[in-house]
Amino acid sequence: MQAIEILERLVGFPSVVGTPNGEIVAWIRHYLKSHGIAATELPGPEGDRSNLFATIGPVEVPGYILSGHMDVVPAAEAGWSSDPFRLRAEADRLFGRGSTDMKGFLAAVLAAVPALAATRLRRPIHLAFSYDEEAGCHGVPHMIARLPELCARPLGAIIGEPSNMRAIRAHKGKAAARLTVKGRSGHSSRPDQGLNAIHAMTGVLACANVEAARLTHGPFEDVFEPPYSSLQVGTLKGGQAVNIIPDTCEAEFEARAISGVDPAVLLAPLQAAAEALPQLGFEVEWRELSAYPALSLAADAPLARLLGELTGIEPLAAVSYGTEAGLFQRAGIDAIICGPGDIGRAHKPDEFILASELLACQAMVEALARRCTA
Template identity: 85%
Template sequence: MQAIEILERLVGFPSVVGTPNGEIVGWIRHYLQRHGIVVTEIAGPEGDRSNLFVTIGPRETPGYILSGHMDVVPATEGGWSSDPFRLRAETDRLYGRGTTDMKGFLAVVLAAVPALAAAQLRRPIHLALSYDEEAGCRGVPHMIARLPELCAPPLGAIIGEPSGMRAIRAHKGKAAARLTVRGRSGHSSRPDRGLNAIHAMTDILVCASAEAERLAQGPFEHVFEPPYSSLQVGTLKGGQAVNIIPDSCEAEFEARAISGIDPATLLAPLRTMADALRQRGFQSEWRELSAYPALSLAADAPLARLLGELTGVEPLAAVSYGTEAGLFQRAGIDAIICGPGDIARAHRPDEFILANELLACQAMIEALARRCIA
């Protein structure tokens, strides 16, 4: 099957983040098995979704991982010109949810499997396909934990997020959390009898704003835009009516950290204040939503040099968005981002990828295979 044909099948699976992914996993597993590939399915704790890991070539020899996620963001936003889960071709554009982020990369990788299986690879090429990346990289840690028993220590991982086929060496880390504050309701004419949850949350919001301003003062890492860690309040919900004391309030916070900083620590002052609310009679619940570390690969790292040679373009120092690459690096595996498409098209109506971007990705994988044969 050609890459576009495979992409059509992949887009047809509405593998929305946070939902069961058995259909797309089953199709990919069957496709790989038809080409004689042994597939390891790694179920997550949710019980209804899985990662897939395969090795093409000698598993006892260090090789390279081609990594991508099977999930996509929802397509409920307005503005789609056609069914987002049905591939539509128009000139050289291929429209559909996930075409750029990142089923286009998966389609090219899967299309390359027959040739890779037929080649006499001296170094293996592994495929690592994950779930729920769009919810903060929740699936891939379960697969990374299994790697020591699945393959020799890899030489590197190529994460195929959309980068215009220019390799990227760094991104920020991220942590997100939800805080729920519960007080006591009542009539607004008697505030002395209630506990206003929105008022209590206000203290946390002020702290978040102050922390954001403090982080903007440094430390700095100038490969990023902005060159400092950041923190923001992303959502805020609470209250029923203006004359009712609100008994609950919920807010979601996000922190993005430059290299060398654990993003979860940036949220720590907020959690400390949330815990202190209990002394005033409120209940508070802090729930971590997602977390992944920053990626920072040295410019002279062998993997960075390799991707420069495979693509013919010097790797870019850094991007603002995050990926699973930092998790591979934290596990001791050098990682880099390189994939077809443009991140600016992702998570938007009429998401698309160009046919020639798929061809460029194919050329990169073929060049990698030649390195693994030599």
């Protein structure tokens, strides 16, 4: 099958983040099996979605991981010119949810499978396809934990997020959390008989504002824009009417951290402020939504040099968005980002990828296979 045909099949599976993904997993497994490649399905703790791992070549020898996620963001936003889960072609453009982020990479890799299977690889190429990346990289940690039983320690992992086929060496880490404060409702004329949850939340919001300002003073890492860690309040909900004491208030916080900084630690002052509220009679729930570490690969790392040679382009130092790459690096596996498409097209109506970008990615994968024969 050609990459476009495979992409058409993959886009046709509405594998929206947080939903069962059995259909797309089964199709990929069947496709790999048709080329003599056994894939291991790795169910997550949710019970209705799985990671998928396969090896082409000698499993006992260190090789390279090609990593991508099978889930996509929802496509309910207005502005789509056609069914987002039916691939539509206009000249070189291929429209569909996930075409760029990141089923295009999966399609290019799978299109290269026949060539990889026919090559006498001395070093293996592993396919590591994850679930629920769009929820904050929830699926891939379970697969990474299983790697020691699945293969020899890999030499590196290539994460195929859209990068215009230019390798990327670094990104910030991220942590997000939701705080729910519960007080006691009542008529606004008798504030003495209620507990105003919005008022209680303002202390945590003030803490967030102070911490966000503090982070602008460093530490710094010049490869990023901005060159410092950041923190923000992303959502705020509460109240029913102006004359009702609000009994519930909910806020979501996000921190993005430069290399060497744990993003979860950046949220710790906010959590501490929240945990002081029960002393005033409020109930609080602090729930972690997502967390993944930063990626930082040295410019002279063998994996960076390899990707520069495979793509013919010097790797980019850093990007603002996050990926699963930092999780591989934290597990002791060098990681780098390189995939087809442009991140600027992702998470939008009429998301698209170019057919030429699919072919360029497939060529890169096949070039990697040739390196693995030496």
